[in-house]
Amino acid sequence: MKVAIIGAGMSGLACAAVLAEHGLEPHLFDKSRGVGGRMATRRIETTLGTATFDHGAQFLVAHDAAFQDELRRWRLAGAAAPWPAAGGDAWVGVPATNSIPKHMADGFAISFETHVHSLARRPSGWFLQSVGRIAGPYDAVVIALPAEQAAALLGMHCLSMARVAVETPSTPCWTLMCAFAEPLPGPSILQDRGIIAWAARNNSKAGRDGPDAWTVHATADWSSQHLEEDKQAVAATLLDHFTRIIGTRCPDPLVHTAHRWRFALASTSGRGALWDAALALGACGDWLVAPTIEGAWLSGRQLAREIIEGHDLGRVGTAQRRTG
Numbered sequence: 485m486k487v488a489i490i491g492a493g494m495s496g497l498a499c500a501a502v503l504a505e506h507g508l509e510p511h512l513f514d515k516s517r518g519v520g521g522r523m524a525t526r527r528i529e530t531t532l533g534t535a536t537f538d539h540g541a542q543f544l545v546a547h548d549a550a551f552q553d554e555l556r557r558w559r560l561a562g563a564a565a566p567w568p569a570a571g572g573d574a575w576v577g578v579p580a581t582n583s584i585p586k587h588m589a590d591g592f593a594i595s596f597e598t599h600v601h602s603l604a605r606r607p608s609g610w611f612l613q614s615v616g617r618i619a620g621p622y623d624a625v626v627i628a629l630p631a632e633q634a635a636a637l638l639g640m641h642c643l644s645m646a647r648v649a650v651e652t653p654s655t656p657c658w659t660l661m662c663a664f665a666e667p668l669p670g671p672s673i674l675q676d677r678g679i680i681a682w683a684a685r686n687n688s689k690a691g692r693d694g695p696d697a698w699t700v701h702a703t704a705d706w707s708s709q710h711l712e713e714d715k716q717a718v719a720a721t722l723l724d725h726f727t728r729i730i731g732t733r734c735p736d737p738l739v740h741t742a743h744r745w746r747f748a749l750a751s752t753s754g755r756g757a758l759w760d761a762a763l764a765l766g767a768c769g770d771w772l773v774a775p776t777i778e779g780a781w782l783s784g785r786q787l788a789r790e791i792i793e794g795h796d797l798g799r800v801g802t803a804q805r806r807t808g
């Protein structure tokens with residue numbers, strides 16, 4: 485059974501892993517140049533070496549027993565390590581947040597820079613349409629995207645699944661990345677300082693070299709109000725707020741830039757995953773479980789199990805018809 489998975493973030497990769505374990509053939513598609521989605525890392529050259537910024541998800545916490553086991557495996561593989569600065573239960577990818585999705589993606593068929601804009605269901609199976617390319621046929625399709633992006637693809641084929649996605653909106657997040665020649669004074673994590681919800685010294689995480697690199701997230705309210713503003717103007721405003729928090733000893737940055745996460749933190753439907761066996765179409769993502777890396781992982785695995793159960797039932801039915 486060939487399954488197309490649109491989105492190679494945590495939920496899509498977790499779904500692919502379970503499908504592959506059961507002998508199905510996942511093929512992932514992502515519009516970006518790499519895996520990980522919001523588990524993202526940006527590297528920027530400075531006069532003092534490469535500054536590394538985990539500019540999306542900051543750390544992960546494992547509550548679920550199966551996810552704790554998975555985290556142990558990532559640690560053994562050298563892809564994850566604790567981050568004591570964020571608390572006794574906080575973990576990060578090593579040497580970057582996207583090391584975990586890269587580790588998970590090893591061996592999978594993935595088409596990068598492929599923005600899937602529509603799906604077509606024909607008698608031979610599902611086809612994915614992106615600019616200049618049609619891929620297929622596939623026996624099933626998994627949509628592993630933020631709710632707003634999932635809604636656009638689901639709406640063409642299943643209004644009830646699309647409605648769940650539409651009713652589960654996300655909040656945006658403007659992120660400042662800035663690096664300094666000298667380590668800034670004070671703690672490595674700052675929270676809830678006016679329009680700044682979170683700021684973290686990236687090189688306080690395991691395996692990060694280079695200059696003192698800070699990721700600074702604006703609050704959801706401020707990000708919403710300034711969503712369509714120019715990137716450099718937003719970077720300048722956030723830098724001004726951040727340096728005022730640090731105080732008079734804050735030097736000029738070596739580099740600074742901003743990134744807009746239009747769909748950053750999900751609200752949640754609590755549905756786990758969506759699967760329509762008759763259509764062979766489903767959706768997974770953090771918005772179906774919890775707005776976290778763990779939530780995305782759990783959703784991807786749940787959807788894979790539902791696909792496998794349907795696939796196994798289909799095979800039993802076929803065998804019974806043959807013997808009958």
Ligand SMILES: Cc1cc2nc3c(=O)[nH]c(=O)nc-3n(C[C@H](O)[C@H](O)[C@H](O)COP(=O)(O)OP(=O)(O)OC[C@H]3O[C@@H](n4cnc5c(N)ncnc54)[C@H](O)[C@@H]3O)c2cc1C
Nearest residue numbers: 491493494495515521522541542543600769770776777780
């Ligand atoms: C600023 C920020 C801070 C966060 N902090 C934390 C944290 O500290 N701890 C935590 O646990 N979680 C955190 N999160 C949330 C966490 O990152 C997400 O819950 C999780 O990574 C979601 O995974 P996902 O697979 O559901 O979606 P995504 O990671 O969004 O993956 C979706 C993928 O689909 C691709 N895509 C989108 N549209 C298309 C298309 N049409 N065709 C092809 N590909 C497409 C994207 O490129 C992306 O790779 C944070 C998120 C943000 C943005």
